Amino acid sequence: MEIKVKRVSSTPLTGNLSGTVNTYRVVEDGREFLLTRTCHTLGSSIGIAGRKGILYVDAEDNKIHHQVTAPAGACGLNTDDEILEGLSPLAHRSVLMADQLNETAEITIITKKE
Numbered sequence: 455m456e457i458k459v460k461r462v463s464s465t466p467l468t469g470n471l472s473g474t475v476n477t478y479r480v481v482e483d484g485r486e487f488l489l490t491r492t493c494h495t496l497g498s499s500i501g502i503a504g505r506k507g508i509l510y511v512d513a514e515d516n517k518i519h520h521q522v523t524a525p526a527g528a529c530g531l532n533t534d535d536e537i538l539e540g541l542s543p544l545a546h547r548s549v550l551m552a553d554q555l556n557e558t559a560e561i562t563i564i565t566k567k568e
């Protein structure tokens with residue numbers, strides 16, 4: 455498996471929160487994803503560029519899930535949760551690592567099955 459991660463843009467947040475939104479191009483086994491890493495004073499998240507919601511690794515199935523929440527009637531909350539095919543937990547962690555290290559060069563990760 456081969457994963458390539460490269461930051462393609464960085465935008466400061468405007469408004470009440472200070473922080474940044476970094477966008478990463480992730481190519482894993484020929485499939486390309488644009489992921490955003492949003493960091494601000496209240497927390498951080500990884501999402502898909504241009505789409506609402508967050509990405510997370512489910513501990514039970516070890517897959518990446520895309521979750522979108524929205525207010526519902528009677529003080530409820532609607533949650534839509536789907537598996538994101540083609541993106542591995544290692545690719546997700548690679549974006550987090552690149553962002554934390556403020557890395558702007560392309561990172562390539564190659565894994566071998568034994």
